[in-house]
Amino acid sequence: DADVTQTPRNRITKTGKRIMLECSQTKGHDRMYWYRQDPGLGLQLIYYSFDVKDINKGEISDGYSVSRQAQAKFSLSLESAIPNQTALYFCATTVPGQLSYEQYFGPGTRLTVT
Amino acid sequence: AQSVTQPDIHITVSEGASLELRCNYSYGATPYLFWYVQSPGQGLQLLLKYFSGDTLVQGIKGFEAEFKRSQSSFNLRKPSVQWSDAAEYFCAVGAATGRRALTFGSGTRLQVQP
Numbered sequence: 004d005a006d007v008t009q010t011p012r013n014r015i016t017k018t019g020k021r022i023m024l025e026c027s028q029t030k031g032h033d034r035m036y037w038y039r040q041d042p043g044l045g046l047q048l049i050y051y052s053f054d055v056k057d058i059n060k061g062e063i064s065d066g067y068s069v070s071r072q073a074q075a076k077f078s079l080s081l082e083s084a085i086p087n088q089t090a091l092y093f094c095a096t097t098v099p100g101q102l103s104y105e106q107y108f109g110p111g112t113r114l115t116v117t
Numbered sequence: 118a119q120s121v122t123q124p125d126i127h128i129t130v131s132e133g134a135s136l137e138l139r140c141n142y143s144y145g146a147t148p149y150l151f152w153y154v155q156s157p158g159q160g161l162q163l164l165l166k167y168f169s170g171d172t173l174v175q176g177i178k179g180f181e182a183e184f185k186r187s188q189s190s191f192n193l194r195k196p197s198v199q200w201s202d203a204a205e206y207f208c209a210v211g212a213a214t215g216r217r218a219l220t221f222g223s224g225t226r227l228q229v230q231p
Contacts, residue, residue, distance in 0.1 A: 044223055045121075046207070046221040048218045048219075104211035104219070105163065107163075108153075108161040108162075
């Protein structure tokens, strides 16, 4: 299985601050994703990337930006955090190939914006 | 666009009882379907998946799910629930587009009584 790590695991920040969440994976998967989880809403896609030069918006990208620094690293930034961005954030990767729907998730980052 | 509905927000069962969690999907072609489990404070773990072939799929921890195309359903079952199964369960469908992201249901929280 993919080894997907996320840092930090928990973060409390103030409204208006810039914050970056980081994701790293060690299996060489080409596709990486950022999801947001809110209670009662499941997971929603923020951004996804197929390789270093291919970044795409998901359904809820407003207020977020991403950077794919290398194949193994995919960072999510909140340029100016607001309280309704308080949520659990997950990074995920998929294996290359035809059946690349199965996703491997990191442990999540719990972000609180006060 | 695809969608997933999990009609039951919260289910409580007694330890040793059988379990069925419902999942209905909306998708125009043959879906790729998944069940994930999220234990408190943890990330998402894949329980099982359906891509094609046998409509009854076996997963980890004694879970199984049956794909019923006529009912657009992919219900998760377990014959005898254990206390350790208490968690939140998410059904997901693979996206039709090349992004290969998943669309998740809103989740069902399972509580197990002794």
